[in-house]
Amino acid sequence: MSSAALETKETVAGLGEKYKYGFVTDIEMERAPKGLSEDTVRYISAKKGEPDWMLEWRLGAFRRWLSMKEPTWARVHYPAIDYQDAYYYAAPKNTPKKQSLDEVDPKLLETYKKLGIPLHEQMALAGVAVDAVFDSVSVATTFKEKLNEAGVIFCPISEAIRDYPDLVKKYLGTVVPVTDNFFATLNSAVFSDGTFVYVPKGVRCPMELSTYFRINASETGQFERTLIVADEGSFVSYLEGCTAPKRDENQLHAAVVELVALDNAEIKYSTVQNWYPGDENGLGGIYNFVTKRGDCRGARSKISWTQVETGSAITWKYPSCILRGDESVGEFYSIAIANNYQQADTGTKMIHLGKNTRSRIISKGISAGKAQNTYRGLVSVYGKAENARNFTQCDSLLIGGECGAHTVPYIESRNPSARIEHEATTSKIAEDQLFYCLQRGIGQEEAVALIVNGFCKEVLQQLPMEFAVEAQKLVGISLEGSVG
Amino acid sequence: MLDIKNLHVAVGGKEILKGLNLRVEAGQVHAIMGPNGSGKSTLSYVLAGRAGYDITEGSISYNGEDLVPLPPEERAAKGVFLAMQYPVEIPGVTTMMFLKSALNAQRRSRGEAEMDAIGVLKTVRKKAAALNVSEEMLKRALNVGFSGGEKKRLEILQMALFEPKLAILDETDSGLDIDALRLVAEGVNGLRSPERAMLVITHYQRLLDYIVPDRIHVLAKGRIVAEGGKELALELEAKGYEQIVKDAA
Ligand SMILES: Nc1ncnc2c1ncn2[C@@H]1O[C@H](COP(=O)(O)OP(=O)(O)O)[C@@H](O)[C@H]1O
Ligand SMILES: [Mg+2]
Numbered sequence: 001m002s003s004a005a006l007e008t009k010e011t012v013a014g015l016g017e018k019y020k021y022g023f024v025t026d027i028e029m030e031r032a033p034k035g036l037s038e039d040t041v042r043y044i045s046a047k048k049g050e051p052d053w054m055l056e057w058r059l060g061a062f063r064r065w066l067s068m069k070e071p072t073w074a075r076v077h078y079p080a081i082d083y084q085d086a087y088y089y090a091a092p093k094n095t096p097k098k099q100s101l102d103e104v105d106p107k108l109l110e111t112y113k114k115l116g117i118p119l120h121e122q123m124a125l126a127g128v129a130v131d132a133v134f135d136s137v138s139v140a141t142t143f144k145e146k147l148n149e150a151g152v153i154f155c156p157i158s159e160a161i162r163d164y165p166d167l168v169k170k171y172l173g174t175v176v177p178v179t180d181n182f183f184a185t186l187n188s189a190v191f192s193d194g195t196f197v198y199v200p201k202g203v204r205c206p207m208e209l210s211t212y213f214r215i216n217a218s219e220t221g222q223f224e225r226t227l228i229v230a231d232e233g234s235f236v237s238y239l240e241g242c243t244a245p246k247r248d249e250n251q252l253h254a255a256v257v258e259l260v261a262l263d264n265a266e267i268k269y270s271t272v273q274n275w276y277p278g279d280e281n282g283l284g285g286i287y288n289f290v291t292k293r294g295d296c297r298g299a300r301s302k303i304s305w306t307q308v309e310t311g312s313a314i315t316w317k318y319p320s321c322i323l324r325g326d327e328s329v330g331e332f333y334s335i336a337i338a339n340n341y342q343q344a345d346t347g348t349k350m351i352h353l354g355k356n357t358r359s360r361i362i363s364k365g366i367s368a369g370k371a372q373n374t375y376r377g378l379v380s381v382y383g384k385a386e387n388a389r390n391f392t393q394c395d396s397l398l399i400g401g402e403c404g405a406h407t408v409p410y411i412e413s414r415n416p417s418a419r420i421e422h423e424a425t426t427s428k429i430a431e432d433q434l435f436y437c438l439q440r441g442i443g444q445e446e447a448v449a450l451i452v453n454g455f456c457k458e459v460l461q462q463l464p465m466e467f468a469v470e471a472q473k474l475v476g477i478s479l480e481g482s483v484g
Numbered sequence: 485m486l487d488i489k490n491l492h493v494a495v496g497g498k499e500i501l502k503g504l505n506l507r508v509e510a511g512q513v514h515a516i517m518g519p520n521g522s523g524k525s526t527l528s529y530v531l532a533g534r535a536g537y538d539i540t541e542g543s544i545s546y547n548g549e550d551l552v553p554l555p556p557e558e559r560a561a562k563g564v565f566l567a568m569q570y571p572v573e574i575p576g577v578t579t580m581m582f583l584k585s586a587l588n589a590q591r592r593s594r595g596e597a598e599m600d601a602i603g604v605l606k607t608v609r610k611k612a613a614a615l616n617v618s619e620e621m622l623k624r625a626l627n628v629g630f631s632g633g634e635k636k637r638l639e640i641l642q643m644a645l646f647e648p649k650l651a652i653l654d655e656t657d658s659g660l661d662i663d664a665l666r667l668v669a670e671g672v673n674g675l676r677s678p679e680r681a682m683l684v685i686t687h688y689q690r691l692l693d694y695i696v697p698d699r700i701h702v703l704a705k706g707r708i709v710a711e712g713g714k715e716l717a718l719e720l721e722a723k724g725y726e727q728i729v730k731d732a733a
Contacts, residue, residue, distance in 0.1 A: 431535070436572040439532050440582075440642065441560035441590035450585055454576025454625065 032089035038062060041189050044089050048158045048192075051165065061178045061188035068182045074345040075374045075406060076314045078287065081252060088190045088223070150206050152236075153198040157225050160196035167198055171229050175258035175295045175322070183254040183316075184291040187223045191256070194224035199234040199265075208464055210239045226257040230265035232298060237268040239467055253312075255290045263298030263325065268306070270463055271319075272471050275311035280340050280369075280481070285313025292319035296328035296357075304331040305348065306462040308471045310478035313342060318376065320349035323357035323385075330359040333459040335471075337452075337478050338371030338403070347377035347408075352388035352418070361392040364456045367403035368482035374406040381418040388415065394424040397455050399448065399482045449476030485510045485681040486531075486650055491542035493523075493530050493706075499540070500526045502706035510649075511678040515692055516685045517717065518703035519725040524685045525569055527703070528654045531683075532566040533559050546650065560586075561593035563649030567639035567656050574626040579638065582626045583608055583645060590646060611644040615671050632659040640671040651675070652683045657691035669694030689721040704729045 032043045041062050045055040070081070147154050153164060160168050178188045195211050211226075230236050253275065259267050269292075278285025288311075294303035305319040315338075321330025332348035350359035359379065367373040373396070381388045396405035407424050429451055437447035453460065453472050460468050486508040493501035500523045508514050518524050530537045531544065533556035544551040551559065574582065587607075588598040599607070612622065615637050627635050636656050643651050653672065657665055672682070672695050684695055692700075692714065700717055702710040702725075710716065710728055720728055 430572070432570075432572050433574055435532075435534050435556065436568065436574070437586075438556035439534075439560055439566050439568075440586035441557050441593060441646070442586050443557045443589060446585065446589060450577055450582070451574055454574055457576035 030090070031087045034087055035084040036086075036088055036190070040088050044190055044192055047089060048161070050158075050161055053165075053169070054161055057173070057178070058189050061185050062190075064179055065182070065185040065189055068185055070182050074316050074376070075372060075408075076316060076343040076345050078314055078343075081287070083186075086252065089192050146206060150203055151200045152203060152205050153196065154209055155196055157191075157194040157196045157227060160227075164196070164198070167229065168196065168227070171258070171260055172227055173258075175260060175293050176256050176291050181291060183289040184256050187225060187254050187256045187291070191223045191225035194226045194255070195228075196226075197228040197236060197238065199230045199236045201231045202233045203231075204234065205236040208237050208239060210241070222251075222253045222255070224255045226255070227260075228258070228267055228269070229260045230262065230267050230301075232262045233264045234262075235266045235268075237270070237464060239270040239272070239464060241272045241274070241467075252287045252289065255292075257290070257292040257319075259292075259294035259303055261294065261296050261298060261301035261303050261325075261328075264300045265298060266302040266304075267294065268304045269294070269319070270467065271305075271307040271309070272463075272467060272474065273307065273309045273311055273315070274474055274478075276313075277311045277342050277478070278313040278340065285342070286311065288312035288315045288317060290315075290317045292317065293322065294320065294330070295322045296325050296330060296354075298328070299325040299354070300327045301325050302329040302331075304329075304333070304462070306333040306459065307335070307346075308459070308463070308474065309334070309336040309344060309346060310474050312344075315342075315344040315346050317346045318348055320351065320378075321359060322351045322353065323359060323388075324353045325357075326354040327356045327358075328354055329357070332359075332361045332363070333462045334363045335366070335456045335459045335475070336363070336373055336375075337366045337475065338368070338373040339479055339482055340369040340371060342369075342371045344372070345374040345376055347375045349378040349380070350390060352379075352381040352385040352390070355384070355386045356388070357385055358389045359391075361390070361394070362458050363392075363394045364459055365394075365396045365405055366399065366452055366455070366479070367396070367405050368399035368479055370402045372404045372406070374408060376408045376410075378410040378412070379420055379422075380410075381413040381415050381420070383414045385415050386417050388418045388420075390418075390420045392420075392422045394422070395455070396424075396426040397452065398426065398428045399452075399479065445476065445480055448479050448482060452476075452479060485547060486683075487543075487545040489543045489545075491527075491530070491544065492540045493526060494538045494540050495526065495536060500706055501530070503542070504703075504707060506701060506708065508650075508681045508683060510681050511676075512698045513676060513682040513684060513695065515695075515697035515700045515717070516683060516703055517687070517689075517700060517720060519729075520687065522703045523706045524687075524703055525654055528566050528569075528652045528683075528685060531559075531650075531652055532556055532564060557589065558593065560646075560648075561590045563647075565643055565646055565648030565651045567636075567643055567651070567653040569654040569656075569658070571627050571630075571635040571639055573628045573630075575628055577626050578623055579626050580605070580608065580622045583622075583642065586642070587645060608641075608645060612641055614674070615641050615644070616667060617641050633661065633664040636660060636664070636668055637671075640668050644671060644675060647675075649679065650681050650683070652685065654685045655687060656684075657686055657688065665691065666694060689717040692717045702728055 032040055041058045045058055176184050178185060197209060199205050228238060259269060261267050275286035275288055296303050303321050309315055323330050330350050336344045336346050338344045348361055361377060363375050365373045365375055375394050379390045394407050398405055405426055409422055411420055433451055434447050452475055460471060463471055488504060488506040491501050491504040516524055539552055584604045587604060591598055617637055656668055684697060696714055700712055701708045
């Protein structure tokens with residue numbers, strides 16, 4: 001095992017608390033006035049020093065949003081959100097450009113340490129470039145040089161808007177249009193930062209790219225925006241990890257992620273989402289309403305989503321693939337865990353437009369406590385998509401008798417040559433499985449983690465090695481107290 | 485080592501064991517025989533501490549300690565091992581991974597240092613060869629798709645690996661052909677030691693040709709109804725359980 005992987009493991013093992021990321025960093029924040037108006041949008045745009053075209057884009061989105069209604073079709077329940085009762089921009093005060101990590105506020109670095117991603121160590125050991133987003137502003141970007149050599153652009157999206165306006169203009173909003181849905185439109189109006197990646201033709205990105213998002217300031221929605229473009233014949237693997245501190249109030253997180261893969265390009269996008277889920281009584285937690293979509297724009301392109309969703313009070317998320325290019329491939333590997341009062345409504349859409357397109361969906365849903373977990377998936381084959389293939393495997397595991405698992409597959413086929421397979425299972429952690437583990441000396445919590453990790457194995461195998469270890473631990477932590 | 489006195493056990497409100505007495509000394513191998521439904525598996529589960537098996541009366545002492553309040557995983561760490569009649573499948577968890585988790589959980593509980601992956605692998609390989617447990621089996625998910633014989637061999641491999649003080653084998657012989665039976669018996673005999681007590685539960689006399697017990701107890705309707713030396717097995721075979729139970733009454 002590489003020393004980097006060991007590092008991850010030890011850091012995780014060293015943190016015993018149930019929700020170990022529930023601390024608040026005490027740093028002075030600069031905020032936009034509370035509420036949402038055209039002025040808020042202008043404030044954000046001005047803070048970012050954006051060009052006019054960007055401001056106009058945002059304002060267009062905002063006006064559109066005013067006429068939209070919050071969707072209600074998901075199997076989730078929450079009190080109405082007051083969009084005027086939140087801050088839409090928060091940044092640590094005094095953040096002039098940092099030339100190196102030494103200039104970064106030590107308190108911030110301490111935060112990252114607690115999160116298990118010590119930047120110094122990562123730089124030295126892991127070969128992982130981390131673009132760390134602390135609330136709304138990127139404070140540290142590492143490994144730029146090595147990426148520069150390869151011609152890979154990996155930077156905060158606010159920087160990309162200034163430095164690579166043509167690339168951003170060409171691709172932003174082309175996968176998730178400004179008008180796509182209520183939360184995506186809101187994001188388009190007020191997004192404060194996020195990540196931009198461009199991998200040029202024929203380049204295999206020399207390292208895993210990773211961003212850790214973190215909500216810190218209270219009453220602040222986080223609206224990050226990610227855009228990844230893989231030009232012809234290129235490859236990139238990107239991992240995002242998310243954690244947020246414990247608070248009694250609910251916080252909104254409405255991100256948009258757009259992926260574009262051109263001819264023969266491949267994007268692998270992995271998420272480990274561990275936002276604060278609320279306490280055992282359902283108090284607090286993040287509302288995670290996220291729009292993620294990948295466009296396999298080129299022939300033989302491939303986009304693969306892997307997600308481990310253990311956190312958030314509510315998860316509303318459907319990372320999708322538009323299989324536009326002939327012979328393009330879309331994959332979705334998902335683990336969604338809902339414990340206590342968590343609600344998860346997650347799945348994917350595979351839209352087959354091109355000939356010989358293939359998609360594969362492996363979903364593992366785990367419900368415990370009083371949680372409700374819904375898989376919602378769409379496989380759609382358009383008329384011109386000759387020989388489209390889909391395979392869907394949808395497994396649910398129930399722990400205890402008060403939780404629920406729901407599977408809602410939508411299948412549409414307008415081409416008779418399509419072959420669509422759907423398999424679904426629901427099972428319980430059997431008492432005899434638990435007893436068998438106990439009898440061999442494995443304690444209750446470890447036994448549940450072991451059995452659940454076994455259940456999720458196919459998906460965990462998709463994660464980059466270093467993160468698979470952390471994800472396995474997370475699976476165990478998020479189910480603590482679910483049995484007995 | 486093990487001293488059971490007047491043990492009454494109810495499952496789902498129904499009394500299954502009705503005043504069972506049993507003493508096993510270290511170094512001894514005792515056999516428990518009895519017809520189907522007499523409570524043999526119930527006894528083994530109670531010793532292992534399975535939830536749902538309620539002790540309504542009596543006591544179980546293990547090395548001078550009251551076993552009853554201990555949760556199953558602590559009993560395991562203290563050396564109680566049960567080779568189960570129906571070993572359980574755990575999909576997605578490789579056999580090797582399971583063995584490592586179990587071994588280290590027991591070691592942690594005893595305050596011993598954990599063994600690293602390579603250490604566990606070496607130890608397991610050494611013991612696996614003798615039981616004809618293949619490398620390939622260790623890579624497969626625990627008991628998933630294993631034949632009856634493979635499952636039972638894996639149980640004995642675990643017994644060899646954990647080196648328990650009190651090993652209970654619940655019908656380890658059932659469903660085994662003669663070659664597999666021999667292999668399992670050799671495995672068990674190899675583990676006989678002055679520090680270890682074994683309780684071999686079986687329905688048939690056949691196993692006792694290979695594992696010769698120091699003492700045999702006949703369990704019927706929740707009680708020990710007859711006891712004797714190894715010759716009792718032959719008598720049982722000749723007369724059948726019904727007659728023995730009648731004779732005892
Ligand atoms: N979970 C259970 N609930 C109710 N009765 C049970 C349960 N398990 C076993 N029994 C009953 O207890 C008796 C003894 O069963 P068991 O211990 O399995 O016997 P043996 O192993 O000797 O065949 C049987 O009458 C059986 O039906
Ligand atoms: Mg039995």
